[in-house]
Amino acid sequence: DAGVIQSPRHEVTEMGQEVTLRCKPISGHDYLFWYRQTMMRGLELLIYFNNNVPIDDSGMPEDRFSAKMPNASFSTLKIQPSEPRDSAVYFCASSFLDRRELFFGEGSRLTVL
């Protein structure tokens, strides 16, 4: 069975540009999470969805960040405009009813110049 699939794996962009990260959760999972990993702050939960509905977005750093889940098999995290301090690895994870064991994608490494 395929795991969580993220794209792109690497993105290098210039400050001010829009960045869109994509995630396909494991089929049947009803929770989807976006995390950001940096050296300074470790793993931070940005937002999570249950049955495609955003439940908690208190970790989204500012209005430049937005996330959507139009259907059960796809989610996006968008940064507009991007800034150098957004450089990080962004992980998507999904989970089933259990709600406590997360399955992670391989991450999207974002570099904003």
Place this chain on the structure above:
Amino acid sequence: AQSVSQHNHHVILSEAASLELGCNYSYGGTVNLFWYVQYPGQHLQLLLKYFSGDPLVKGIKGFEAEFIKSKFSFNLRKPSVQWSDTAEYFCAAFIAGSNYKLTFGKGTLLTVNP
């Protein structure tokens, strides 16, 4: 606010040495505890988890962890490490009633020298 602390930022061991990585959480109620591992260039994978019952939990690849409620700890152990255990290890806690905040520690980088 709930937090998870990992005491060691970087641990360096030789092969066959014993490993213990510390993890403490700051919450007095019901918690579920996890250790995840991230091998170089890869995603996080679950090593083991504790929900309830026997406080000594065995995971994959010979790892185990002990939940000590009185110490708010969930330390990860392995009696004899291998070079292939080189990775970053994350402790995480899910606090009951926390609106699903799975809180991670900052991670411990383990380097095992052959």
